[in-house]
Amino acid sequence: MGIDERLRASGMRMTVQRRLVLEALQRARHHVTAEDIATRIRARHPQIDPSTVYRNLEALEALGYVTHTHFDDRVTRWHRADAQRHGHLVCRSCGAEQELPIGLLEPLARRLRDDHGFRADLAHSAIVGICK
Amino acid sequence: MGIDERLRASGMRMTVQRRLVLEALQRARHHVTAEDIATRIRARHPQIDPSTVYRNLEALEALGYVTHTHFDDRVTRWHRADAQRHGHLVCRSCGAEQELPIGLLEPLARRLRDDHGFRADLAHSAIVGICK
DNA sequence: TGGCTTATCGCAAACAGCCGCAATAGTGGT
């Protein structure tokens, strides 16, 4: 089932704006900010409001098509959900970001699930610290 | 060495505003938002600007006197650095927050240090997920 | 005590992101 059908199946509609956000996400290899997407879309379609981009990212996330991650700045990064799940390390002093195999975070996730009944999403926020 | 001396030792100054932020942090038992502090101070000293509170929290953090933690909303929470270090769980659906013994996060921290040379601060961001 | 340096201040404007509103436009049914 394609995106269009899945949207309609949950009572959503496929609009020009939505398709543009989707395309921007597809074209972007890695994490993109909402601003990035908005700017890129507005280059060709200046009438499209940034808030529309934000709302569409939210909507597509509810559908499980994209996810977002918080880094150490206050800017949210978005990417397709079908991409390889991974954690993030970000260095507080030099700002470098690196990805992390999700398996490394599994033991903690399991521990939180078993001992605290908490299903943690450890990829949701970057881990902050100091790299070498 | 008291706060005043430590401030001056690193070229900082003790101002009325800074002392008020300090006092507010001392009075607050747990995590407080900058807004909380600003509002409380401004009740008696309306001329003090919120940005001054933010800058002072930053300054005191640089001195190692306070730290901040990111929860899932975009609001930063502050607390004295001498308080018991702990992790945070926050539920994405009901919003409940609970604290976590820091020891639980140690194995992951050790792993990141040993395998990736990354000194992680796992208390810096709350762990997001779904509680029972 | 008075003067000098400069950290810090208050203010105003910018930032990413969010929300309510009335107008617009997908969509499913006829």
Added chain:
DNA sequence: ACCACTATTGCGGCTGTTTGCGATAAGCCA
């Protein structure tokens, strides 16, 4: 092809937080 329903849009305004600015005042020395 048209209609009715309502999800979605653009807009304006608001949030919490950060920044650049010129003015103020803390701290040091004479």
